[in-house]
Amino acid sequence: MIKWLTCLWVGLLLFTSGIYLSTLLTTKWVVIGASLAVFGGILMGGSSYFLPKPIKK
Numbered sequence: 001m002i003k004w005l006t007c008l009w010v011g012l013l014l015f016t017s018g019i020y021l022s023t024l025l026t027t028k029w030v031v032i033g034a035s036l037a038v039f040g041g042i043l044m045g046g047s048s049y050f051l052p053k054p055i056k057k
Helices: 002-022 027-050
Strands: none
Touching: 002 027
């Protein structure tokens, strides 16, 4: 349970910091912010891999 929760929160932190950095008006910060936002989104989406699956008995 802790694995997917950690991935979710780290991904959310990277995503929001990437959006914030993209608001700065130099090209370098827009590229860095966009790549952080993309990586954070991938990490948030990838955290669903660790979600518990139902066990059928």
